[in-house]
Amino acid sequence: MIKRINFWVIFAFLVPLLVAIPIFTVFLSFFDTTGNYLDLLKDTFLLKYLSNSFLILxxxxxxxxxFGVTSAYFVSFYKFPGVNFFKWALILSFAVPAYIYAYSLVAFFENYGTAFSILTYLFGEGDYNKNIPKFDGLIGSMFSISFSLFGYVYVLTRASFVFQSHNLIEVGKNLGLSSYESFFKIILPSARPAIVVGLSLVAMETLSDFGTVDFFSISTLTTAIYNAWISFDDLTxxxxxxxxxxxxxxxxxxxxNLSRKGAKYHQNSKGNKPIPKIQLVGGKSxxxxxxxxxxxxxxxxxxVSQMTYWTIKFPKYFQDINFWSLNMNTLLLVFLSSLFLIIFSFMTNYGNRVSKNKLISYLSTFSVSGYALPGIILAVAFITFISWFSDFLSSIFGFNSFKNVFIGSVVGLVIAYFVRFFSLSYNGIKSGYSKINNSIDENAYLLGYSKLKTFSTIHLPYLKTNILLVGVLIALExxxxxxxxxxxxxxxxxxxxxxxxxxxxxDLLEAAAFPSLCLIIWASIFILFISKYILSEK
Amino acid sequence: MEKTMNKLIRVIGLGIVGLFSTLLVANSVFANEVNVFSARHYDSDVQLYEKFTAKTGIKVNVVSGKDKALQKRIKEEGKDSKADIYITADAGRLGAFQAEGMFQKGASSAALKKVVPANFRSPYWVGIAKRARIIYYNPKTVNPSWNMSYEDLADPKYKGRVVIRKSSNIYNQSLVASLIKNNGEKKTAAWAKGMVNNFARKPTGNDRAQILAVAAGEADWAVANTYYLALMLSGKKGAEQQAAAKKVMPFFPNQDGRGTHMNISGGGILKHAPNKANAVKLLEFLLTPEAQQHIVNNTFEYPMIPGVEANKLIAQFGLDFKQDLKTKVSNYGKLQAKALKVMNEAGW
Structure with missing residues (x-):
């Protein structure tokens, strides 16, 4: 037993513990009764906040x-004009964050907005504002978030369709079902685990959204927490x-998690032959x-068009932008964060693998829920924890304060990202590891390989694709x-x-266009870089 | 194999070097600097800081962000905070932060006391620019009498013709706070109900969207801050919005009473400011005619000091309107929570 307590195991224990700290902080740092925000909430808008969150969700x-299931269904089973293009083009939606989508939506549909300009250009002066549909903030949030997140459902559902061992449409036909019936009776149930995984990712991101609902001034559970904590200092x-x-x-x-297990079961198909696709004709195509x-x-x-239109229409604004430093800062954060996330995810996964300790395994599972904690809450929890911890060490051991090392520094940013995205990285590496049989490790040890050598010469090359995928997903986030x-x-x-x-x-969305566009371009480059792995049919 | 490992080690090494070098850059101490936390996001403010640096050699470092989040960071950093000055829009926010003991005295230096009106400063913070929250109307459909007031907007005869943004907005909270201060909570609650009855639509969008709603004929009356109209008239939002803005007239209410509701952007020196002397210099600089001219021409706010003319896009609507100098802006902060409650109970 003692032999198993080594470097790797310690890692597997410490990293998830670190990641779990903000989650504990959210629970534990509020014990005083400090304010009366709850009374105000109860009297007036707690119900509204809850219902807003619920409606948006x-x-x-x-x-x-x-969006996700229908497009995945079309793309996986049928041939129609443009199918090979749409297969990868639909995942470009990942490049547009919901808040930038919201900017475009408002800019286009507002009174005297872009839609008005287009109509004026086409048909001359006129009173078009009344005919342009107006978005309520709630509806606007729903659409913005949906268009930027449906990709999760699309990618996962499509993968599940592609890895079926039989062509489900053929199965339906043999059973005498119409294509409509076979969709609902065979195809949809077969992809259920994948769809549920996709939808739960969407749900987590939706609940933690801040940028979009804040832009539309829609109060949700997340903004209520932010207000209670920060505006009203009401920690209770x-x-x-x-x-x-x-x-x-x-x-x-x-x-x-449960659905992931289900999804794995369904993916256990024997052959890797791609399913022959059915050619659609006429109206269906x-x-x-x-x-x-x-x-x-x-x-x-x-x-993208809205942002490009503005960038061209208001060229003055991009002179105000320090283009290189924006690129450098963004890439620096991407590089450092993916580097540390990948290294530590590897070590934790490997530690889990060699220790086979239940406690460590549970801790890892718990810590990855950091992904579900809204970024804004996590950031405040991080500041609160660092501040408390630094004061605590100063008062007990007389340490110098280290707040400035972690708050308002690149180090702090990287650590906070680490906590937020550890789940992404840990699970990504884990899914690769689960494909490497344990007996390979045993054989390596028998050949006299050390753990480090097994790791670097056997695991690392095998997991190359996974590393690439995880790295890019982190970069996107x-x-x-x-x-x-x-x-x-x-x-x-x-x-x-x-x-x-x-x-x-x-209130200068026009000027926000250029940085938004750059953001989308960077994200698109990363997406295209890995699209062939996401969409692999082998 | 060896190669992979070497590569890996090299990459890790590079990462760590990168990390520490950025750490050093991020934390490098400039002997002569002043650090600003700002909830105002204007690029023009940054240009102004550059002018200050050119003049004095004092480097200005900025973090901008959401008001309350910045305050939280300053509070948690405590005596280790490097922030010297906190700048934000809305007097209520400044007052509330002062009440938490986060500012130190000294923002209104002797030089500033001479130029800034007493209502727009305290020992802890000083106003940098002024804005009025006014009524806008469609001159083709309605014509306000000279003494129309905020109170009048709740009159049932305007049913379905008024637009204003959500109650969560701080400018609305300050406006309603001033109404509570002047008319009492009960009367203001009735007023808020009247306002909600008169709404042309569910509150949505920012101040500019309210003005555009009047231009588009969705409503006859809107409430919004002064600088939004000027922003549209300047052409910075495109030709269509410039044309739309011309269809709307601004109106300064409560002229036969206390005057039009005024608010400020302002700043104060933080309790643990490491560069207090430089902070005082920066605040003094922001209230020089040169800096004020820069501010009014970029943000279209009103100047805080005499002798500086507001931008002509805003000055054309008159500068001699009666400003509410009676209601101390420091009241806004104290009554904002009450204001929010009143509005929420009315269904705003």
């Missing part, structure tokens, strides 16, 4: 389900609300092409990340996301 889940209420939120999230998390085109247009072309960066960044430090936010905050 419901809307987003319905929309992402329809923040605690109670956080508890409700975390409870929801934990539920989703468990659901996701037009329908499929139209659906995918509209989805691609709405989710990617529309926001960090490029788009807003609330953590905003709160924890050093002096004079901007990323594309903070720059865009800052212009939006001064």
């Amino acid at each position: 419901l809307g987003v889940l319905s929309l992402t389900f329809i 209420t923040a605690n109670q609300l956080s508890f409700v939120l975390l409870f929801f999230i934990l539920l989703l998390f468990i659901l996701e 037009i329908l499929a092409t139209c659906f995918c085109s509209i989805l691609f247009f709405c989710s990617f072309v529309f926001p 960090i490029i788009k990340e807003l609330p953590i960066t905003l709160i924890l960044r050093p002096f004079n430090f901007e990323t594309f996301a903070t720059k865009a936010y800052s212009y939006a905050a001064q």
Whole structure:
């Protein structure tokens, strides 16, 4: 037993513990009764906040389900004009963060907005404002979040369709079902685990959204926690609300985990032969092409066009931007964070593998729920914890304060990202590891390989693709990340996301266009880089 | 194999070097600097800081962000905070932060006391620019009498014709706080209900969206801050919005009473400021005619000191309107929570 307590195991224990700290902080740092925000909430808007969160969640889940599953169904089983293009083009929606989508939506549909300009250009002067549909903030949030997140459902559902051992449409035909019946009776149930995983990811991201609902001034559970904690200094209420939120999230998390197990079972197909696709003709083929085109247009072309239009229309604004430093800052954060995340995820995974300790395994599972903690809450929890810990060490051991090392520094940012995205990275590496049989390790040890050597010569090369995938997923998240960066960044430090936010905050969405566009371009490059792995049919 | 490992080690090494070098840059101490936490996001403010640096050799470092999040960071950093000055829009926020003991005295130096009106400063903070929260109307459909007031907007005869943004907005909270201060909570609660009855639509969008709603004929009356109209008139938002802004007229209410509701952008020196002397210099600089001219021409706010003319896009609507100098802006902070409650209970 003692032999097993080594470097790797210690890692597997310490890293998840570190990651879990902010989650504990959210629960534990609020014990005083400090304010009366809850009374105000109860009397007036607690119900509204809850119902807003619930409505947005419901809307987003319905929309992402329809968008994701339908497009995955078309693309996986049929041939129609443009199918090979849509297959990868639809995942470009990942490049557009929901808050930038929201900027585009408002800019286009507002009175005298872009839609008005287009109509004026086409048909001359006129009173078009009345005919342009107006978005309520709630509806606007639903659409913005749905278009930027449906990709999760699309990618996972598609993968599940592709890895079926039989062509399910053929199966349906043999049973005498219409294509409509076989969709609902065979295809949909077969992909259920994958769909549930996709939807729970969507749900977690939706509940933790801050940028979009803040832009539309929609109050949700997350903004209520933020207000209770920060505006009203009412820690008790923040605690109670956080508890409700975390409870929801934990539920989703468990659901996701259970479904992942189910999904694995279904993916255990024997052959790796791609399923022959059915050629669509006539109206059906037009329908499929139209659906995918509209989805691609709405989710990617529309926001990109709006941002490009502004960038060209208001060239003055990009002179004000320090382009190189924005690139350098964004890439620096991406590089450092992915580096540390990948290294530590490896060590934790490997530690788990060699120790086979239940406690460590549970701790890892618990710590990855950091992903579900809204970024803005995590950032505040981080500041609170560092401040408390530094004061604590100073008072007991007379240490010098180290707050400045962690708050308002790149180090702090990287650590906060680490906590937020450890789940992504840990699970990504884990899914690769689960494919390497344990007997390979045993054989390596028998050949006299050390643990380090087994790791570096056997595991590392085998997991190359996984590393690439995980690295890019982290990069995407960090490029788009807003609330953590905003709160924890050093002096004079901007990323594309903070720059865009800052212009939006001064009501100059026109100026936010250029940094938004750069952000989308960077994210798209990363997506295209890995699209062939995400979409692999082998 | 060896190669992979070497590569890995090299990459890790590079990462660590990168990390520490950024750490050094991020934490490097400039002997002569002043650190600003700002909830105002204007690029023009940054240009102004550059002018200050050119003049004095004092480097200005900035972190901008959401008001309350910045305050939280300053509070948690405590005596280790490097922040010298905290700048934000809305007097209520400044007052609330002062009440928490986060500012030290000294923001209003002797030089500043001479130029800044007493209502717009305290020993702990000083106003940098002024804005009025006013009424906008559509001159084609309505014509306000000269003495129309905020109170009048709740009159049932305007049913379905008024737009204003959400109650969560701080400018609304300060406006309603001033109404509570002047008319009492009960009357203001009735007023808020009247306002909600008159809404042309559920509150949505920012101040500019309210003005555009009047231009588009969705409503006859809007409440919004002064600088939004000027921003549209400047053409910075494109030709369409410039044309739309011309369809709307601003109106300064409560002229036969206490005057139009005024608010400020302002800043104070933080309790643990490491560079207090430089902070005082920066605040003094922001209230020089040169800096004020820069501010009013970029943000279209009103100047804080005499002798500086507001930008002509805003000055054209008159500068001699009666400002509410009676209601101390320091009251806003104290009554904002009450204001929010009143609005929420009315269904705002």
